[in-house]
Amino acid sequence: MPMIFTVAAALLGAAVGSFLNVVIYRLPLGLSIVSPPSSCPCCKTRIKPLQNIPVISYLILGGRCANCRAPISLRYPLVEALTSVLTVLLWLRFGGDPLLFGIYFVFLAAMVAVVFIDLDHKIIPDSISLGGIVVGFVASFFTPVGWVDSLMGILAGAGSLFAVAWGYHLITGKEGMGMGDVKLLGAIGAFLGWQSVLFTIFLSSIAGSVVGVVALKLMGEGRDYEIPYGPFIVLGALTYLYRGPELIDWYLSLMG
Numbered sequence: 001m002p003m004i005f006t007v008a009a010a011l012l013g014a015a016v017g018s019f020l021n022v023v024i025y026r027l028p029l030g031l032s033i034v035s036p037p038s039s040c041p042c043c044k045t046r047i048k049p050l051q052n053i054p055v056i057s058y059l060i061l062g063g064r065c066a067n068c069r070a071p072i073s074l075r076y077p078l079v080e081a082l083t084s085v086l087t088v089l090l091w092l093r094f095g096g097d098p099l100l101f102g103i104y105f106v107f108l109a110a111m112v113a114v115v116f117i118d119l120d121h122k123i124i125p126d127s128i129s130l131g132g133i134v135v136g137f138v139a140s141f142f143t144p145v146g147w148v149d150s151l152m153g154i155l156a157g158a159g160s161l162f163a164v165a166w167g168y169h170l171i172t173g174k175e176g177m178g179m180g181d182v183k184l185l186g187a188i189g190a191f192l193g194w195q196s197v198l199f200t201i202f203l204s205s206i207a208g209s210v211v212g213v214v215a216l217k218l219m220g221e222g223r224d225y226e227i228p229y230g231p232f233i234v235l236g237a238l239t240y241l242y243r244g245p246e247l248i249d250w251y252l253s254l255m256g
């Protein structure tokens with residue numbers, strides 16, 4: 001596929017990553033994501049278009065506000081770079097089918113927003129999770145997933161995580177996962193079908209356990225660490241989106 005499209009995908013991803021920074025900051029606060037334009041949180045100076053070029057502006061400005069020199073969080077260029085890389089990978093996988101690429105790009109953007117909103121606030125906004133269930137179901141009419149698998153995905157997302165949450169509660173006596181995670185899994189099922197839900201639960205619980213154990217070792221035992229589960233769910237879902245069927249085949253071949 002021509003190189004120019006890959007470059008275009010990288011630029012598209014960086015631009016949308018820049019928009020996601022706004023979404024991540026404003027959505028949980030109930031602020032409009034379209035107005036007013038971004039300004040420096042320190043001196044309130046409006047950020048000019050030339051100072052708002054993803055990644056590049058951050059590097060040119062040395063990570064500081066052009067006006068008051070207040071430091072800008074490294075998170076902003078990182079989200080832009082991450083979205084850019086993920087978009088290129090998505091293009092390499094689905095670029096042959098622009099409609100499919102477009103649908104999964106919307107899904108990808110929502111997942112990136114979920115990760116950082118959950119890290120910041122330990123919530124997953126309903127507008128993304130419940131909105132994702134609706135959009136994902138409608139989109140399934142145009143993807144190989146189809147509406148039947150999508151509907152089963154929504155139900156599997158809700159049902160199976162309830163089971164996991166119930167089991168976790170039974171074993172530890174603690175609340176492991178919130179309703180936000182359940183709704184998020186429903187949205188993933190809506191976009192990618194019920195198979196993705198099983199895969200995502202499997203991978204996210206392994207990744208979550210590993211990180212949980214490491215955190216416990218690093219920070220000492222006997223305390224209660226609240227690690228948001230959303231980022232692990234997103235990790236599982238994106239792994240499925242990019243390489244899921246191959247990984248399932250590989251796993252089944254190991255099983256003989």
Ligand SMILES: [Zn+2]
Binds near residue numbers: 041043065067070
């Ligand atoms: Zn400033």
